[in-house]
Amino acid sequence: MNPFDYARAAGAAAAVTQVAASPRAKFLAGGTTLIDLMKLHVETPDTLVDIGRLPLDKVEAVAGGGLAVGANVRNSDLAYHDAVLARFPVLSEALLSGASPQLRNAATVGGNLLQRTRCPYFRDGVSPCNKRAPGSGCAALGGHNRGNAVLGGSESCIATSASDMCVAMAVLNVTIKTQGPKGERAIPFADFYLVPGETPERETVLDHGELIVGVEWPALPAGAKSHYLKVRDRASYQFALASAAVVLEVAGGVVTTARVALGGVATKPWRVPDAEKLLVGRKPTAEAFAAAAEVATKGAVPRTFNGFKVALVRRVIVRALETVAAG
Template identity: 55%
Template sequence: MRAFTYTRAADTSAALGAAIQNPEAKFIGGGTNLVDLMREEVERPNEVIDINRLPLSQIEELPDGGLRLGALARNSHTANHLLVRQRYPVLTQAILSAASPQLRNLATNAGNLLQRTRCYYFYDITAPCNKRQPGSGCAAIGGFNRIHAILGTSEQCIATHPSDMAVALAALDATVQVQSANGQHSIPIEAFHRLPGDTPEQDTNLGHDELITAIDLPATPFATSSLYLKVRDRPSFAFALVSVAAVLKVADSQIKNVRLALGGVAHKPWRAHAAEEILTGAQPTAEIFRRAAEAELQAAIGYEHNAFKIELAKRTIVRALTTLTERHLA
């Protein structure tokens, strides 16, 4: 790890001011990803700005019945908050499926959204990686790519986003609240993360001198019927090969509303719009679930070691929807 300056911000203005003055600085909350990257010299900030004193850890109801998750609220607190568990069980399930209790006790909500890919070659500073060094190439495309993306890839990058929480937030139509020197603005969660395109080094649409202050969940009564299904190599402390966040409303033997997001398959949480379009208004049957899954994965591209993910993703979608439908009928 290289030497760096440590700065403790007393308030939001001080944190933003320090970031504006130093383009090489990084904010640090829990540090569960940043510190690892610094140890491996993947990230090399000359200054870290500690934002833990900022009053951004509250979880509170919004006037419209939604819920605001403070950026610095710890993942464990968010997952176990009574209103989250009652109104948005998919989010609780997603967070609790990730990492370990010790890491969830330290990791923050904002940091979870900003964590970087776990691609082997991204972490290996001796390997070419366009995310780490633009223009150097993508070692994963011709290398061992079992954990890599099958949707939204480019010739520049096939990495996946590692967050479970962000997949659930995508299915819940969350909004990220952002503070900059110019004021506060909002970014819909689907527009927050980026596909690789020609600029895979840019994971999000958050500026260097911008700070996440909160994540807002809209009032969605049918979100009580939701599920996070994660397929991984081992039962705990493993990233998703494929995951599905599903929110489903069934009434009068018809799907009235559905939201699906996939994890482990793309550079960002993947909102399954094609599947949702087929499902909305249809009867909840195994046949329509499979048809929707086929439509969503139609554009998927498998590589040497991860082509199995295409069928796995289809089956995971079907299983998640089947499980939720059975709960409706129980």
């Protein structure tokens, strides 16, 4: 680990000023990604501004049945929050499918939104990796890419987005609230993440020094059900090979609301609007779900070892939708 200065933030505004002042400064929250990557010399900040004690730790109801969640709410606290369990099970299920109890006790909402990829060539610190060392190439394209993305990739990067929480947040229509050097922003989840293109080092629209202070999302339509299904190499404590977060509302025998997002297969939390449009107005049948799954993976680019993910994620979509349709 390279040497760095450590400071506890006195407040959100002070933290923003401190990080904005130095190009290599970073915010520290739960540390479960950042400290890990610093030990690997993948992250080399010269200053850590610890925001972990800032009072961004509330889960509050918002008008209309939504929730507002502070950036420092720990993953485990959010997963077991009564309102989340009762009304947004997709989020609870996603959070509890990720990592271990110890990590969930430390990891925060704000940190999880910025969780880094598990691509081994990004983490090893030496392989060509355009995300870690722009311009150096992508070792995953011709390497061991079983875990890499089949959607949203480019010839510069096929690193998979690792977070489970984010896949659920994609179908909750979350808004991300920030405070930065240029003031406050509310960023729709759909606009927050960037596909790698030719600049995979840039993963979100955040400016340097811009701090996530919380997230907010509205109620689901009355009668809508939600679910997160994750498939992985072992039953627990493993990243997704393929996952799906779904929201489904059925009224009068036809689908009236459908939202589907994919994890484990894409370079960012991956909503599939074309598949959702196909479902609305149709009966919630296995045929309709299979057709939606087909559309959801249109444009997938399988690589040497990850072609199985295309068929796998289709099945995950179908099973997740069947689960909520069966109620």
